[in-house]
Amino acid sequence: MSTMLTNTQHLAPAAQSSSRRNTPAVKIDGVSKAFGDTTALHEAWLTVEKGEFLTLLGPSGCGKTTILNLIAGFLESDRGEIFIDGVPITDEPAYRRDVGIVFQNYALFPHMTVAKNVGYGLKMRGVPKAEIAQRVREALELVKLPGYGDRKPRELSGGQQQRVALARALVIRPKVLLLDEPFSALDKNLRSAMQVELKQIQRRLGVSTVFVTHDQSEALSMSDRIAVMSAGMIRQIGSPTEIYRQPTDRFVASFVGDTNVFQAERRSPSTVSVGGVTVGVRSTDVYDPTAEPVADLFVRPEDLAVADAGTPGTLAGRVTAKVYQGGYTDLYMETPFAEGSVMARLNGQDAVARWPDGANVGLVLPASAGVAFSASRDAG
Template sequence: MLMRTNQMAANTSVAGNDKIRPAVQLDGVTKRFGDSIALHEAWLKIGSSEFMTLLGPSGCGKTTLLNLVAGFLEADSGEIFIEDALVTETPAHMREIGIVFQNYALFPHMSVAMNVAYGLKTRGVDKKEMARRVDEALALVKLSGFSDRKPRQLSGGQQQRVALARALVIRPKVLLLDEPFSALDKNLRGSMQVELKQIQRELGVTTIFVTHDQGEALSMSDRIAVMSAGRIRQIAAPDDIYRRPADRFVASFVGDANVLNGRLVERNGDAAVVSIGDVRASVPAASLAEVSIGGSVDVFVRPEHLSVTSRGASGSLPGTVTTQVFQGGHVDLYIDAPGSARDHILLRSPGIAALSSCPVGAEIGLSIGSDDIVAFPPGEAP
């Protein structure tokens, strides 16, 4: 099952990106630490100017993959290419990559300008040109006039801008971002994300972004590689990842999902029909190849794809509201639906109407209002 998923992921990436010449390519890269496999045969092609996100929980191998591309770790097997050049054994300082760390790692003993100039000095850029490019880079991140400050005199957001300027000033072949937003507070994080995305698009720099935050991944990426336990589970555009997760792990890690108890009714080529109680829904058939007709399946439904109808309406599941959570723009309803789901079902109702129409204890009907539903063979662990 795992092997198959892996192969599928690899195929997706190749098929999805054949026309663009890859800026970064990993061919079956494996990395072990002692007995544990940190990264298992990663196949990945990242197009020029693409914003690729590596998404997964901690320990999934995303940082290992980043360090392998950066040259801080050496692959045990497989090959890495950057712009058609084989770099598997090239030391980090000759790979021409820019990297922004989670803690920014600004050199504390150097001013902002010296930090930004560091990569130009190692390249022997002459003084005039260096000053010009440093100014340009600081202007790009809106920090003109901060040249003489020391890193510790800057706020977290400003430090991150400096780190970005320092990485971009050398015109890197690839920009690597290692959870750069996790140290920022929530408001700042949002505006930095927008800004980073703008800069990235403006410069057209190929970017690999590592994060465990699915919201960040969905909002910023051109494509996302979802990883878990050292393997790439799925590589696809954010909306595909959200709407058509390739396996249980992706379905439950990206976005919220309700797991409903269903049965496989029939198979028609690429599509299949599953039933949940009296409700029927169409799902992709690929993930159900191992399930026989009539066999039980787990149906994954997003909270916003459920809606409230009257009890007993045709094509609805019976349920009881147990909790209301007002979220401002929407209302989260937790619904007890024994028989349909093992846990509570989460329903996301836009607006505030549900506050009055669905009080706690209300007996309601649930209907599924979307085609973006997936089903997988039953199982506990993702």
């Protein structure tokens, strides 16, 4: 372990030991970007703390890649200012920003060996040859590809190419590491393995990271914080738990994780009622008291319970389908109090046998596990 530590010392970001310890790694102040008539990014405000792993999550075209390109310097913003390590870099070209980037297709230089690829950034910085060789060796050890230096990128598998791309981005000790959907080209098993490994490396080096993905489970499992985006706007920034449990925005509630939407009526700032059943809601701050009395109650499938039909305090429903998942069962139901079907995620083996298709059931809403939003039909 001690050799591992000495090996990675060289890779630790230099800025970490500087006096600006509390300065955010990246600060985005009211940045906007439009392409012609299309607004790609609308007044984004965002900070990435030192050593933080921040994910930009959203569907394609939501503006997440635009933010990445703006930080990297591949695009110029129309308005606003971007700081890296406290220094405004809006007018700096990409090659003077000290940013490491890993692309979805890795973008390895096909005419160079692995070692030359990894050493490219050091060569551009005028690092002496002997030191380049040393640091390239360390970087390749870090990504578990020692001895691969003489190969060409095309001789490597997709996962190996990604490790090389990561080593190439990290070896320059970037002030911030940018990851543009780096896992989407990998098959599922390799993807999970690489996710764990990347997260370990990121922790060990303490490198501030901005990760772009449209995959919500990837975002939930890897991030310190997540910024959920749609239509060029950052909808919510928070820890994975906050994003999942306390969404402050309709879009966030429906985009991240599975959810059920019940038609509810406002009772008080912290309670709503569905079909005569009154329940508490977790996120009261999102609830606009001046709005119409109708509201939408968002309930996670694992918070929904099922009881026998007619049980007092339950909502009438009927089972339409069951999906057995091994560890749990997804029970699909229809109820007059929700648009579309409702799904409960039930643990235990008896759920399959207990609720046959077509059975009438009573839906049990959680006492205070839902979030409510003013019922606007222009959702999303």
